Amino acid sequence: MNTLTVDLGARSYPIYIGQNLLTDPQLITPHVVAQQVMIVTNETVAPLYLDKVRAAYAQFNTHVVLLPDGEVYKTLESINRIFEQLLTQRYNRQATLVALGGGVIGDMTGFAAACYQRGIQFIQTPTTLLSQVDSSVGGKTGVNHPLGKNMIGAFHQPRCVVIDTDTLATLDDRQLSAGLAEVIKYGLINDPEFFSWLEAHADALLARDSNALAYAIARSCQDKAAIVAQDEHETSGTRALLNLGHTFGHAIETGSNYVGYLHGEAVAIGIHLAAQLSQHLGWLTLQEVERIKNLLQKVHLPVHIPAHISAEQMLALMQVDKKVQHGKVRLILLQGIGKSLLTEDYSAALLHKTLTEGYADLMER
């Protein structure tokens, strides 16, 4: 087992990465403050892991909230179902919530924990690659609003993150690829050596080589933890770098009503668009853009805007972004592989050109 630490002073917490961790009561027991433990999961994950996880918490008084599966259910209504269960079972301020599932479950469980009685503890047990390398670490929690993704939420750090790499065995190929989009992101942000490693090990990752996956997860978590420790509440701009590809990606997700594209898939398209805009600005070479595109495609990720969203729609949807300041969307762009920056130093014309050219060629359409 590999143990990393997210270094946030009094709110520091460990990330445990390894095999067979879900069933280990000794790992989680020190992080549960009192008897009440509510496990929040969904209909896809529950049949696979709920019994195991419940057994690991056997010494506590546990209850379960079972939510439907999917980004489309990441809403205030779902959060309210968690509140209803907590209140019906008379959970108090010493209670612990356990998120068992992917990023949607983790974000919602964390937000419910942030708001229930003005804040209770929670534990992240991410079961998808995407949530293991990204959303379970760093304390960003929240839900979507019909008018914008992740617009409602809180910063609320978990007590610990338990990443059982065995859970990846049951993950379908498409979800695995979606997770790799966020993994590739870390290489591009500030870890060029990792990017090269990913190019060399893409096949091993797709073949679910357990050593390769464990390494990619640990390095991603390490990269993320270092950034979060520098800028927990995204005030300095450093943490915003983690949103590489996300402003484009959120627009694609919202424009598709959260169906059709997984978060990681939308982010992959967004990363490619960010690279293309960077190239138009003269910051990236065509060769670098090709390297990025090739790696994304090698792990079976999409790189083009879906035909049903027009460039104008993309622009409008991108305006509803948390990084908008003084009316202009700040974007994460690249000045090299492993060199990212938050900037509004681009012209509307170049952004428009990038979006207009961001579709698959006419044959594909």
Place this chain on the structure above:
Amino acid sequence: MNTLTVDLGARSYPIYIGQNLLTDPQLITPHVVAQQVMIVTNETVAPLYLDKVRAAYAQFNTHVVLLPDGEVYKTLESINRIFEQLLTQRYNRQATLVALGGGVIGDMTGFAAACYQRGIQFIQTPTTLLSQVDSSVGGKTGVNHPLGKNMIGAFHQPRCVVIDTDTLATLDDRQLSAGLAEVIKYGLINDPEFFSWLEAHADALLARDSNALAYAIARSCQDKAAIVAQDEHETSGTRALLNLGHTFGHAIETGSNYVGYLHGEAVAIGIHLAAQLSQHLGWLTLQEVERIKNLLQKVHLPVHIPAHISAEQMLALMQVDKKVQHGKVRLILLQGIGKSLLTEDYSAALLHKTLTEGYADLMER
């Protein structure tokens, strides 16, 4: 104008108390970070003050959210209306919310500010005595759930609190009395001199003597700010003292579906019950209980449990309280006028006796 400070390090903020403050742009301008300002108010307050307040923010780009009036609307649905407006108008992270109204508006506006894009700024402009002396100060924000009062929320401190005592001129007598319940509470918690002052000036307060009101508001805010500075997130038990009478009071509010009793009225009954239980425990004399009851009744507050809620219902509703620990409700009780403590050192039998005897005599029923 009297300026107090809530001393919370980087989150410190001023409380301005005086006449004619609502219309003063100079007071609020330094606390607004960017152009977008959303004023949240209700249908009762808007006709009285909205134009004035909007004029004070004239140099900014303002919008308004108008909510229905009443505790029954302090819900997630109302919060969602604020989010809808913020998203429709494309408010960003530099935006400021302004709460214009009583405690319900302040609590909801603060909670919306806590959650919108994971946290934006807000300003409290309380227009009722109750919100001026209590809910606008200290950063407790939130909404009710059908299964429990104030169960969903966040700690989120405002940028400043603007208390214009002129607004009390339009407050109806019942609301004024309800506010005095919280004022009396501060005397009982730790300020016996203030309690005596209130006994001497009850008539002046009811007659809306402006000097008396300004003094009572400032002293209440000062007492509250001192407690909040010691224990911002209610972890040490000190801040819990501010809940004197509230566990009983919340049960009465929930048991009445938030209609029939104003918050301050329910708290007055709760304070009287806490005093009676304290007397049963031998901690207060009968004379002290009478002093408390007399002062509450002198300012026209109720002191008896409403007949439609049984003692058993009261007990059940009190179990859903944020101060429950290890299955037992911790209560704020009194060991003298101006000497309160958070304790679970009472027997179920004495609590039951207190509740059973807490009704008006049979003639009144």
